[in-house]
Amino acid sequence: MTLKRKTVLIATGAALAVAVGIGGTVVYQEVNERNEAATTSHASLTYEADFSDDANLAGAAEDLFYGKVTALKGQKDLGIGPESQYAVEVQRVFKGDVTGVVVVNQQGGKDENGDIVNLPEGDALLEVGKRYLFATKYNPDLRFNTVIPVFGDMPIPHTEAAAPGLPDANGDGKPTMSDRWTAAVQNQNDLSTAPPDEEPTEEPAEDPTPEPSPTNGS
Known part of the structure; x- marks a missing residue:
């Protein structure tokens, strides 16, 4: 799988926790966009890997699991804006060792006016x-x-929601969302190291044009 490599900013907080170990570098870019009529402010993120690919997402995650959000525990600001924390009841684990009820931290939250801010573009706050x-x-x-x-x-x-057209990991002829993520872990990509940047080919220095030899005047 070809990884997408871009020059981006180094950040702290949840972005740091997410990005460490992916491609060996921390990669995060935050661009807050807001206009007066909007009630949501988004942040634009870029990473070394395309996480829309299940194998990349499974490879990047330390824990991959289904769970039910049972409560909103509050908000924190770890340096890049508000982040929301939830209690999540773990219901099925595909990768990792989470059990019981865990605290899940999500970038994004609400400001003093109740507007959603610092939320990655394309994402939505979790719902209890x-x-x-x-x-x-x-x-x-x-x-x-x-x-x-x-x-x-x-x-x-x-x-066990149906997932037509996706891998049927258990071979029962009825692919489900569980099959999808079982297969994703089985086929996960190793993102612990990123492919090195290609070194530019150095062109040999051109020989300087020799100056004409001086001639003896008559």
């Missing part, structure tokens, strides 16, 4: 009572799982 496929990286210092934005918090109706 709904179930999601979570792809996360664990922050051992703060003891929470941070979702990979946009693709790491995918709403699903239930673990």
Whole structure:
């Protein structure tokens, strides 16, 4: 799988927790866009890998699991704007060792006016009572799982929801969302190192044009 490589900014907070270990570098770009009529401010993110690819997402995640959001625990600002924290009941694990109820941290939150801010473009804040496929990286210092934005918090109706056209991991002829993520882990891409940048070919220096030899005057 070809990784997308872009020059971006280095960040802290949840973005750092998400990006560390992906391609060996921290890659994050934040562009806040807002106009007076808007109630949501988005951040634009770029990464070394295309996380719309299931194999990339599974490879980047330390924990990949289904869970139900049971409560909003609050907000924190870890240096890049508000981040929301939720209690999530783990219901099925595809990768990792999460169990019981875990704290899931998501970039984005609400300001003093109740407007949604700092939310990655294409993402949505988690909703209490709904179930999601979570792809996360664990922050051992703060003891929470941070979702990979946009693709790491995918709403699903239930673990055995039909997934026509996707891999049938258990071979029963009825591919489901569980089959999809079982196959994603089986075929996950190793994103621990990124392919090196191609070195530019150096052209040999041109020989200077020799100056004409002086001639003796008559």
